[in-house]
Amino acid sequence: MATALEKPPATAERSAAARPRTGLRRHWHLYAAISPFYLLFLAFGLVPVGFSLYLSLHRWDGLGPMEWAGLTQYRYLLTDIDFWSSIGNTIVIWALATFPMIFLAMVTAVLLNSAVRFKNVYRFAYFLPNVTSVVAVAIIFGSVFSTNFGLVNALLQAVGLDQVAWLNTPWGIKVAIATLMTWQWTGYNAIIFLAGLQTIPGELYEAARIDGAGPVQTFFRITLPLMRPMLLFVLVVSTVTGLQSFSEPQVLLQNTANESTYSGGPGHAGRTMVLYFFQQTFDNNDFGYGAAVAWGIFLVVVIFSIINWRLVQRRGE
Amino acid sequence: MRLSRRGLLRAGLAGTAATALGGLASGCAVPTGSTGRNMVLWYWDGGLGETVVRQARTRFDNAVDLRAVKIGGYYRSKLITTLAGRAHIPDIAGLKGEDMASYLPDADQFVDLRTLGADRLKSGYLPWKWQAGIAEDGRMVGFPIDCGPVAHYYQYAVFRKAGLPYEPADVSAELNTWEKFFTAGEQLKKRLPGTYLLTDITSVFEMSVNQGTERFVDRDRHFIGDGEHVRAAWDRAVEAKRRRIVSNLVSGTPDQWSAVEDGTLPSQLNASWATNDIKNGVPRTKGRWRVAGCPGGPSNIGGSFLSITRACREPERAFEIITWVLGAANQAQGFVDAGLFPSTPASYGMRKLREPDPFFGGQITMDVFGPAARRIPVAYASPYDMALGQPVKDEIKSVGVLGKNPGQAWKDAMSKCRRIAQHLGVSV
Numbered sequence: 001m002a003t004a005l006e007k008p009p010a011t012a013e014r015s016a017a018a019r020p021r022t023g024l025r026r027h028w029h030l031y032a033a034i035s036p037f038y039l040l041f042l043a044f045g046l047v048p049v050g051f052s053l054y055l056s057l058h059r060w061d062g063l064g065p066m067e068w069a070g071l072t073q074y075r076y077l078l079t080d081i082d083f084w085s086s087i088g089n090t091i092v093i094w095a096l097a098t099f100p101m102i103f104l105a106m107v108t109a110v111l112l113n114s115a116v117r118f119k120n121v122y123r124f125a126y127f128l129p130n131v132t133s134v135v136a137v138a139i140i141f142g143s144v145f146s147t148n149f150g151l152v153n154a155l156l157q158a159v160g161l162d163q164v165a166w167l168n169t170p171w172g173i174k175v176a177i178a179t180l181m182t183w184q185w186t187g188y189n190a191i192i193f194l195a196g197l198q199t200i201p202g203e204l205y206e207a208a209r210i211d212g213a214g215p216v217q218t219f220f221r222i223t224l225p226l227m228r229p230m231l232l233f234v235l236v237v238s239t240v241t242g243l244q245s246f247s248e249p250q251v252l253l254q255n256t257a258n259e260s261t262y263s264g265g266p267g268h269a270g271r272t273m274v275l276y277f278f279q280q281t282f283d284n285n286d287f288g289y290g291a292a293v294a295w296g297i298f299l300v301v302v303i304f305s306i307i308n309w310r311l312v313q314r315r316g317e
Numbered sequence: 318m319r320l321s322r323r324g325l326l327r328a329g330l331a332g333t334a335a336t337a338l339g340g341l342a343s344g345c346a347v348p349t350g351s352t353g354r355n356m357v358l359w360y361w362d363g364g365l366g367e368t369v370v371r372q373a374r375t376r377f378d379n380a381v382d383l384r385a386v387k388i389g390g391y392y393r394s395k396l397i398t399t400l401a402g403r404a405h406i407p408d409i410a411g412l413k414g415e416d417m418a419s420y421l422p423d424a425d426q427f428v429d430l431r432t433l434g435a436d437r438l439k440s441g442y443l444p445w446k447w448q449a450g451i452a453e454d455g456r457m458v459g460f461p462i463d464c465g466p467v468a469h470y471y472q473y474a475v476f477r478k479a480g481l482p483y484e485p486a487d488v489s490a491e492l493n494t495w496e497k498f499f500t501a502g503e504q505l506k507k508r509l510p511g512t513y514l515l516t517d518i519t520s521v522f523e524m525s526v527n528q529g530t531e532r533f534v535d536r537d538r539h540f541i542g543d544g545e546h547v548r549a550a551w552d553r554a555v556e557a558k559r560r561r562i563v564s565n566l567v568s569g570t571p572d573q574w575s576a577v578e579d580g581t582l583p584s585q586l587n588a589s590w591a592t593n594d595i596k597n598g599v600p601r602t603k604g605r606w607r608v609a610g611c612p613g614g615p616s617n618i619g620g621s622f623l624s625i626t627r628a629c630r631e632p633e634r635a636f637e638i639i640t641w642v643l644g645a646a647n648q649a650q651g652f653v654d655a656g657l658f659p660s661t662p663a664s665y666g667m668r669k670l671r672e673p674d675p676f677f678g679g680q681i682t683m684d685v686f687g688p689a690a691r692r693i694p695v696a697y698a699s700p701y702d703m704a705l706g707q708p709v710k711d712e713i714k715s716v717g718v719l720g721k722n723p724g725q726a727w728k729d730a731m732s733k734c735r736r737i738a739q740h741l742g743v744s745v
Contacts, residue, residue: 146572
């Protein structure tokens with residue numbers, strides 16, 4: 001790099017041309033100081049990503065020699081109804097989880113923000129689900145949603161409704177997974193909303209009160225508009241996590257020892273994109289196709305990111 | 318030398334780099350396998366008898382440091398990653414039975430056990446099990462650990478109350494075909510309303526496929542999942558649904574366990590290792606159970622192998638350890654320790670295995686499992702079985718659980734299989 005810049009011999013330009021070289025030389029230790037991140041990213045980020053692209057153009061069983069496959073994996077991916085249905089499942093589960101979650105988180109945050117005692121105890125309690133292992137939670141939810149002895153069905157029957165075979169019907173499975181995700185993320189997002197609420201100056205509320213606004217009007221005219229950045233942040237984070245849901249359906253729908261854990265329950269209702277990727281890769285030993293599925297997931301995430309980005313951009317205008 | 322800040326920084330960085338490089342270099346010095354003294358064995362919880370592993374360590378102590386490591390989580394993916402990474406490969410590796418078909422095409426990753434004289438031990442092991450550890454080109458990859466002969470577990474009192482045969486010998490003799498078994502299921506349901514013979518129809522399908530000598534893909538990489546043998550298993554599963562002898566419960570859930578405990582699911586077709594699951598899952602049913610032969614004949618679920626990886630520097634020593642650990646006497650101990658059903662018929666007559674089991678009302682369960690293990694059919698397991706069996710299993714599940722039309726489900730399964738077969742290079 002530096003040698004190419006040295007070439008121009010003109011004396012007038014010399015000092016300008018020489019600067020990059022001395023710059024690099026003078027500042028190399030700064031580059032060295034920030035290098036750990038880049039080295040780690042190279043080893044654990046960029047190289048695996050590049051390799052997965054290479055892998056997706058091959059057939060590989062994980063051990064033997066790789067076989068060039070060109071674009072056939074991607075061609076198959078486009079026509080693979082199972083992949084498309086897994087995208088649908090992921091989005092439905094994400095929507096079922098995210099919108100109630102945002103609503104509940106907002107309500108929780110507003111409640112926490114008003115003067116209550118033991119505020120920190122509540123904050124801790126609401127945050128706890130988020131740091132609990134998904135696997136442990138999924139096992140508990142498996143019991144909660146079980147047909148004959150589950151808590152949910154007990155409640156339904158207490159109010160005179162029929163029991164539902166939650167983990168045995170396509171919609172039941174989606175609702176169960178979404179409920180799990182809602183439960184896990186509500187507290188986390190409530191804490192973020194709470195932080196947002198606390199940045200809203202008290203004078204605004206005071207002014208609103210003087211102008212005769214009720215609590216509902218205050219919420220919709222002052223709180224909500226000022227919370228917009230927080231809302232967007234929460235939406236982005238939940239999109240990222242929601243599109244990657246894997247452990248939830250995997251553990252919730254796990255079955256007896258001799259059956260595949262990654263098929264996503266009856267009718268594949270709980271088969272999310274990442275679960276499908278995992279099944280193809282590790283159950284079927286189809287590492288090449290698995291890599292292609294992973295790139296398919298990447299494209300879906302990119303599309304959602306663009307949508308999110310547009311939302312944020314519009315706010316700036 | 319003046320000690321400047323820059324100088325210090327430079328020295329520090331150089332030091333770090335040197336350490337890192339040195340670490341890498343020393344890491345590379347002993348990456349693969351043993352140095353002769355160290356011998357690493359990979360297995361999983363319950364994969365080998367603990368007593369036997371401990372004894373092996375002391376027995377071979379003056380020759381090697383045997384380090385037996387229990388690998389948790391998804392065992393196969395961890396082993397494959399390690400083999401593909403060509404570093405820190407264990408010398409001896411356990412291979413799970415259900416993964417065996419996927420290891421065999423890569424037999425060159427392992428030491429051919431024939432070269433170490435495995436053939437002279439062949440007569441001591443179940444022939445079908447021995448065969449399952451051998452690759453297509455004849456190389457022997459896996460040395461038999463255990464197997465999982467399937468039996469019919471049932472609750473004595475419930476069968477008696479329903480007017481069905483209830484002594485193990487009678488159940489084995491009178492419910493020996495699927496047809497008689499299903500008829501018994503109808504009678505059970507009529508006499509004791511709310512009681513079902515089986516949890517779901519998936520088990521009927523899988524058990525029936527296991528009882529045959531063919532599965533979904535044959536040796537010539539040809540899809541045979543549309544053949545008569547799979548179709549018969551499918552029809553049998555659909556019939557179980559039609560005759561309403563299966564419950565609407567999901568196996569492995571608390572619902573199923575509680576139904577098992579209160580006797581409304583008094584019967585199950587399961588492998589020998591399910592004994593432990595039942596004992597742990599519903600301990601209060603102690604004494605109520607018996608085992609009998611499986612309707613439709615014996616079959617097998619699970620059972621694993623030990624292998625010697627290519628990275629092992631002392632294959633002879635490793636082979637000595639393996640054969641000692643998996644000898645008939647130690648396999649009997651493995652059964653006591655971890656419920657591993659021996660692949661060595663000589664163990665079946667040993668006293669340890671012929672103890673009357675109070676959980677099964679004092680029955681000597683070996684009388685059922687032993688003969689079943691000897692008569693298990695040899696089936697070819699293809700590395701593509703998993704990918705091409707799953708769509709069929711998924712569809713039979715839809716029939717059983719969601720009430721999907723069986724004809725449509727079969728058609729969907731077949732069209733999906735054909736597509737996947739094409740993609741995987743399996744001829745249709």
